[in-house]
Amino acid sequence: MELSKEKLLEMYREMWTIRLFEEALAAAYMEGKTPAFDIGSGPVPGEMHLAAGQEPVAVGTCMHLTENDTVVGTHRPHHFAIAKKVPLNALAAEIFGKETGLGKGKGGHMHLFDPAHKFSCSGIIGASFPPACGAALAAKKMGKDWVAVAFAGDGAANQGSFHEALNLAAIWNLPVIFVIEDNSWAISVPRSKSTAVADNSQRAIAYGIPGVRVNENDVLAVYEVVGEAVARARRGEGPSLIEVKTDRYFGHFQGDPELYRPENEVSTLKGGDPIKRLGDQMLSQGVATQVELDAARDAAAKDVDDAIAYARQSPYPAPEEALEHVFV
Amino acid sequence: MELSKEKLLEMYREMWTIRLFEEALAAAYMEGKTPAFDIGSGPVPGEMHLAAGQEPVAVGTCMHLTENDTVVGTHRPHHFAIAKKVPLNALAAEIFGKETGLGKGKGGHMHLFDPAHKFSCSGIIGASFPPACGAALAAKKMGKDWVAVAFAGDGAANQGSFHEALNLAAIWNLPVIFVIEDNSWAISVPRSKSTAVADNSQRAIAYGIPGVRVNENDVLAVYEVVGEAVARARRGEGPSLIEVKTDRYFGHFQGDPELYRPENEVSTLKGGDPIKRLGDQMLSQGVATQVELDAARDAAAKDVDDAIAYARQSPYPAPEEALEHVFV
Amino acid sequence: MTMVATRELTMSKAIAEAIAQEMERDPKVFVMGEDVGVYGGIFSATGGLLDRYGEERVMDTPISETAFIGAATGAAAEGMRPIVELMFVDFFGVCMDQIYNHLAKNTYMAGGNIRLPVVLLTGMGGGYNDAAQHSQCLYGLFAHVPGLKIVVPSNAYDAKGLMTSAIRDDNPVMYFFHKGLMGLGWMRYHPRSVNEVPGEAYTVPFGVADVKREGKDVTIVSLAMMVNRALDAADTLAAEGIEAEVIDLRTLVPLDKQTVINSVKKTHRLLIVDEDYLSFGMSGEIAAIVAENALDYLDAPVRRLAVPDVPIPYSRPLENFVLPSADAIAQAVRELTAA
Amino acid sequence: MTMVATRELTMSKAIAEAIAQEMERDPKVFVMGEDVGVYGGIFSATGGLLDRYGEERVMDTPISETAFIGAATGAAAEGMRPIVELMFVDFFGVCMDQIYNHLAKNTYMAGGNIRLPVVLLTGMGGGYNDAAQHSQCLYGLFAHVPGLKIVVPSNAYDAKGLMTSAIRDDNPVMYFFHKGLMGLGWMRYHPRSVNEVPGEAYTVPFGVADVKREGKDVTIVSLAMMVNRALDAADTLAAEGIEAEVIDLRTLVPLDKQTVINSVKKTHRLLIVDEDYLSFGMSGEIAAIVAENALDYLDAPVRRLAVPDVPIPYSRPLENFVLPSADAIAQAVRELTAA
Numbered sequence A, B: 001m002e003l004s005k006e007k008l009l010e011m012y013r014e015m016w017t018i019r020l021f022e023e024a025l026a027a028a029y030m031e032g033k034t035p036a037f038d039i040g041s042g043p044v045p046g047e048m049h050l051a052a053g054q055e056p057v058a059v060g061t062c063m064h065l066t067e068n069d070t071v072v073g074t075h076r077p078h079h080f081a082i083a084k085k086v087p088l089n090a091l092a093a094e095i096f097g098k099e100t101g102l103g104k105g106k107g108g109h110m111h112l113f114d115p116a117h118k119f120s121c122s123g124i125i126g127a128s129f130p131p132a133c134g135a136a137l138a139a140k141k142m143g144k145d146w147v148a149v150a151f152a153g154d155g156a157a158n159q160g161s162f163h164e165a166l167n168l169a170a171i172w173n174l175p176v177i178f179v180i181e182d183n184s185w186a187i188s189v190p191r192s193k194s195t196a197v198a199d200n201s202q203r204a205i206a207y208g209i210p211g212v213r214v215n216e217n218d219v220l221a222v223y224e225v226v227g228e229a230v231a232r233a234r235r236g237e238g239p240s241l242i243e244v245k246t247d248r249y250f251g252h253f254q255g256d257p258e259l260y261r262p263e264n265e266v267s268t269l270k271g272g273d274p275i276k277r278l279g280d281q282m283l284s285q286g287v288a289t290q291v292e293l294d295a296a297r298d299a300a301a302k303d304v305d306d307a308i309a310y311a312r313q314s315p316y317p318a319p320e321e322a323l324e325h326v327f328v
Numbered sequence C, D: 001m002t003m004v005a006t007r008e009l010t011m012s013k014a015i016a017e018a019i020a021q022e023m024e025r026d027p028k029v030f031v032m033g034e035d036v037g038v039y040g041g042i043f044s045a046t047g048g049l050l051d052r053y054g055e056e057r058v059m060d061t062p063i064s065e066t067a068f069i070g071a072a073t074g075a076a077a078e079g080m081r082p083i084v085e086l087m088f089v090d091f092f093g094v095c096m097d098q099i100y101n102h103l104a105k106n107t108y109m110a111g112g113n114i115r116l117p118v119v120l121l122t123g124m125g126g127g128y129n130d131a132a133q134h135s136q137c138l139y140g141l142f143a144h145v146p147g148l149k150i151v152v153p154s155n156a157y158d159a160k161g162l163m164t165s166a167i168r169d170d171n172p173v174m175y176f177f178h179k180g181l182m183g184l185g186w187m188r189y190h191p192r193s194v195n196e197v198p199g200e201a202y203t204v205p206f207g208v209a210d211v212k213r214e215g216k217d218v219t220i221v222s223l224a225m226m227v228n229r230a231l232d233a234a235d236t237l238a239a240e241g242i243e244a245e246v247i248d249l250r251t252l253v254p255l256d257k258q259t260v261i262n263s264v265k266k267t268h269r270l271l272i273v274d275e276d277y278l279s280f281g282m283s284g285e286i287a288a289i290v291a292e293n294a295l296d297y298l299d300a301p302v303r304r305l306a307v308p309d310v311p312i313p314y315s316r317p318l319e320n321f322v323l324p325s326a327d328a329i330a331q332a333v334r335e336l337t338a339a
Ligand SMILES: Cc1ncc(C[n+]2csc(CCOP(=O)(O)OP(=O)(O)O)c2C)c(N)n1
Pocket: A075, A076, A123, A124, A125, A126, A152, A153, A154, A155, A156, A157, A183, A185, A186, A187, A252, D034, D063, D087, D091, D094
C-alpha cells in the first residue's frame, strides 16, 4: 500500500503522541503516591493501564478509519482513543476526573466515550466485540459503507464474547474488523498458559472469515493488513480477524511489581521500538529528514503537554453531579 | 472397531428404550391437555423436549463409558440419561414430578441429576461444557483414567461457553470429549442462519485439538469416532470435539406448531431411521435374527412400560418439601 | 396501518401491536432475538412482525445472547432503536455483563453524552411447571442495579401503553412480560390480563402506579400476575367485609413511592405480594420505603408474601406451595387485618 | 505447618492463611482463578500458595470465567473442593449463569443428592477511584438468588474463621472481601480491618452477627467496610453522648435476623449502612425484617444510607459523595436520634 509522506509523518507523530501521553500519565500517576504508594491518591487515582510500546496496532489500524467509523477499545484504551482522534484535552481531563473530561469525570480511564469520534471502551475483558458488531449492524441498516473495529487483548480472545461476536458478524456479514493485540501477557499469565493456539488469527476458520496475523510490532505492517480488511468490509464482504504482535513496556497496571516477568524482557523489547523503527525507515528511504521527524515529535510533545496542563487546570465536578446522568 | 453381538444387541435395545420412552412421554404429555392444550396441565407438565431420532449420538457415545465417566447432557436429555444407564424408573418418576424421582420431583425433565451414574444436565443452552471440564479436571487430579463427555446441540456451539470450555480443556489437556448433536435446528432457527461454519468440528482448529464430524445418523459411525476420542482422553492426550449429524423427529418441544419446518422434512428423515438401520445391518450381516431383534425391542418396551407405571404410581412429594434441599 | 377501535386483546397481541405501530412510525426501530421471526417469539410478543417488516427488521439470532444484546447497545449508540428479546429472564446469566455493565452504565459513564434507546424484552414467571431455570421473575435483581428502567405490566392495556413508552424512551428499558399473562393458546392465563385496548398508539407513563381497586382496610402492593391474584383475593375478602386496596406498581424503576405511601397512610396496613424471591428484593424495598415514610401510620407489622428463597421446584404440589396464590393472599390479609 | 501464636494480621494474609491450612488438611482443596498463582491474587488472597502447593493445586486460568467457575461446579460434584476466584465481583455478568443457575441450584434440583463444596472468592468495594465496573459490592444481588451462602467479613479475625468455615462447608459459598480491608501495601485500608488472628485454624460460624459495639440509642446494621466506618462514627457520637450499637452481619445468607431484631427492641432506632446500591438490596431487606418483627419498638422511621442508585463514578469528589462516610453515618445518627 502506498503511503504519502504526510500520512507517514502523521503516523510517526501519532505514535509519539501516544508514547508521550502514556509517559506523562505514568509520571502524573505517581504524584501523591510517594513515599507510600496508595492507588487512590494523587491527581490520577484508580487503576492505570498504559499502552506504551503498543502504538502500531492502534495507529496502523485507525489510519484507515474516518470519523464515521466506530472503534471500541479495551481497558488499556488511550492509544486507541488517540489514534481515533479523540481530542486529547478532553481525554486527559477525563483521566484526571475533571468536569471538562469526556464523561465529566464519571467514566475515568477505562470508560471513555466520545460519540463525536465514535469511540468507546470498557474495563471488562472481551466486552468490545459485541458492541462493535452492533455499530456495524447499524451501518449496514443505514446503508453506509462505515465499518467498526473491535480491539481486544490476547487474553480477551478466550472470553465467550469473542466467539459469539465473531460468529454473529460472520453469519450476518457485518462490516467489522476484530483486532487482537497480542502483547503476550494477560496481567501475570503468559499467553502460552492461557491460549490453546499459537496464533489467534487461526480462530477465523471457526467462522469462515479471513484471519491474518501481523507478526511484528510494525505500524506499516499493521497498516497493510488492516487496509485489506477495511476495504473488504466497506465493499460489503464482511468481517475479518487480525492479530498483531505487540509489546507492553509498562506493567499490567502502574504499580504492578511484575515479579512474574523475565528480568530483561522489557529492555529487549525496547530494542525493537516501533517508533524508532518507523523513523529509521523514513530516514533511510529518504521520505523525511531528521528535522521533520523531530518537528513531528515536538508537535506531539506540545499537544501532550497542553492536554495534561488542561486537565490539571480544569475544575472537578461538583459532588452532587454524581446523581445526574443515570438516565438522559 | 469390533463389536460383539452382545454389544450390538445392547445398542439396539437401548435405542429402542430411548425411542419408546420418548414416545410414551409424548403420549403421557398430552393427557390432560385435550381438548384445550395447557402446558401446565396433565401428569407431565412444563416444557418437554424429546429426542426421538437422536438415539445414535447418545448410544454410540455412552457405549464407551463406564460408571466412573461423567456425562453432562442438555435440555433434551433423556437419550443421554438412558444411554448413561440412569435407572429408568427414577428418571420417569422425576419427569412425572414424583417423590421417587431422581431429584424428588424438584428438578424435572431438564434437570436430572444422578450422581451414582455421574449424569447431570441443564436447561441452559451451552451449560454442559464447563462442568464437564470440571469433572475431567477432577479425574486428572485424582489420577484416574476417567473421562467426561459434554453433549450439546448445534445451537449451543454458538454460546460463549463453548469457546471458553474448549480452550480451557485444550490448554489443561483435560480428558473431555465435546459432542455436538447437529439436528440442524435450534427451535425454529435453522443451522444455516445461526452458525457460520458448515461443520462445527472444524472449530477444533481454534483450540488445536482433534475435530471430527460424523455425517450420518448412524450409531456405529458414532461409536467408532467417539471410541478414538475416548481412548485418546484416557491415555492423557486431551480433549476432542465431535459433531454428529442427527434428526429431530418431534417438534422442538411438545406442542410446537412447527410452522417453520418444511412439510415433508420429518417423514423424509424417518426414511433413514437409525434403529431400523442398525437392525437391518445386523440382519444382513447375520449377526442377529429377527427374533432376537424383536426380543430386544420387547425388553425395551417392558422396561419403558414399567418405568412409566412406576412413575404414575409413585406419590407426589409433600408440598412443604419445597423448602428443603436449598443446602445440604 | 388502519386504526381500529378499542377491543379486547391478550397481552401478547397488545405488545406486538405496540411494537408494530412504533416500527411503522420510526424506521430506526428493529427487533432481534431467538425465534422472534417465523416463530413470532416463543411467547408471541413479536407475532406477525416478520411478515409485515421482513427479515431486515425482524432478525432471528444465534443462541448468543452476549453478542446480540451487546450488539443492541452498539447499534443504539449509532442511533438505532433496537428491541431485543431475551427469551426467558432466567437466561440473563449468560449475558448480564453486556446488560448491566454496559447497556445500563454507559450513559452515566459518558456523563450523559450518549443515548441508548434499547428495549430489552423478556419473559418471566412460573406456574406451569417449567422448574428452576425457566420460571423466575428476577425483576428485583435488575431494579437493584442502576441504569435500567424496569417495566412489569399486569394486563394488555398497560402492556401496550408501557411498550410504546419503552420504545420511545431514550434510555434502556427492560420490559418483563409474565408468560401466564400473555393470553397464549397453549398456556393457561389469568383472565384479568385480557382487557380493552385502543387501536391507536398511546403511552402509559413510567413511574405511575395504578390503584386497581380502592379499599380502606389494607394495602396490597404487587406486580404482574400477583396483581391479578391480589384482585381475586380482594373479591373474596370483600365478601367477608374486608376492603383491600390493590396497587399495581407497573414499573419498579422509576418507582411510584408516593402512591404506596399514601395508600398505607389511609389503610394503615401493608401486604406486599411478590412472585420474585422473598429476600433482598422487591418486597423488602417496598417495606423499607413504608418504614421510612409512613411508619407511624402502620397499625400492624408489614407482611410479605413471596417465593420463600428456594429455586422454583418442578413438581406441581411443590411449585404451587411456593408461588403466592389468591387463597394465600386472602389468608395473609385476614391475619393482617386481625392483627 | 508450624502453629504460631495469635498475632496481628491483615485480612489478605488471614484469608491466605486459612486457605493454606485447609489445603494442608484436605488434599481435595485446590485454587483456581486469574493471577492466583505467581501473582498471588491481585488482592493477595492467595499469596504464597503457589510456592507451597505448586501449579497442580494453585491454577492460573485464562480469562474465561464461565468455563473455570463452571469447572469448579463440575469438579466439586466429583468430590473436589475448589476455591475459585472471580477477581472483581463486578465481572459476575460474564459468568452468572454458571453461578446462579448451576452452582447455586443444582443441589436443590437434585433433591439434595449432590454436594457442591465450592468457595467463590471475590473482591468488592470502592473508595479508590476504580469507577463503575470495578467498585461495586453487589452482595445484595447474590443474596437475593437462593442457593449461595454469602459471606462478607469486616476484619482479619472474622475473615480467617469465615474462610475456614466456607471451605469446610458442603455448600456453595460466595466469599466477598472488600479490597479496602485487605491491608494491601498499595491501597489505603481501614485500620480496623487488621486485628489479632490465632495461628491455628478455627471457624467463625455462618449466620451469627457480631455486635461490635454495644449502645442504647441507635442500632447501626452493616457489613464489611461500612462496619468499620460505623465504628468510627460511633466513637465520634459517643463523645457527643450518643451511644450507637454497631452490628456486623458478617454473613447475609444465612442471616442473623434475631440479633438485629433484639438490638432494635433495645435501641428503638435503626440505621442501615450499605456500600451496595440503595434500592432493592440489603438495606431494604433489613428494614423489612424490622418492620415485620419489631415495628412497635421503633421510635423513629428507619433510616438507610447507601449508594444512591447510581453507578460508582470515577472522579474523587463524585465517588466520595456516593459512598457512605463516617461523617455521613454520624450525621444520619444525629438526625435519627433527634427524630
Ligand atoms: C471479564 C473480566 N475478567 C477479568 C478482568 C481483569 N483483567 C483486567 S485486564 C486483564 C488482562 C487482560 O489481558 P489482555 O486481554 O491480553 O489485555 P492486556 O492487558 O494485555 O492489554 C484482566 C484479567 C476483567 N477486567 N474483565
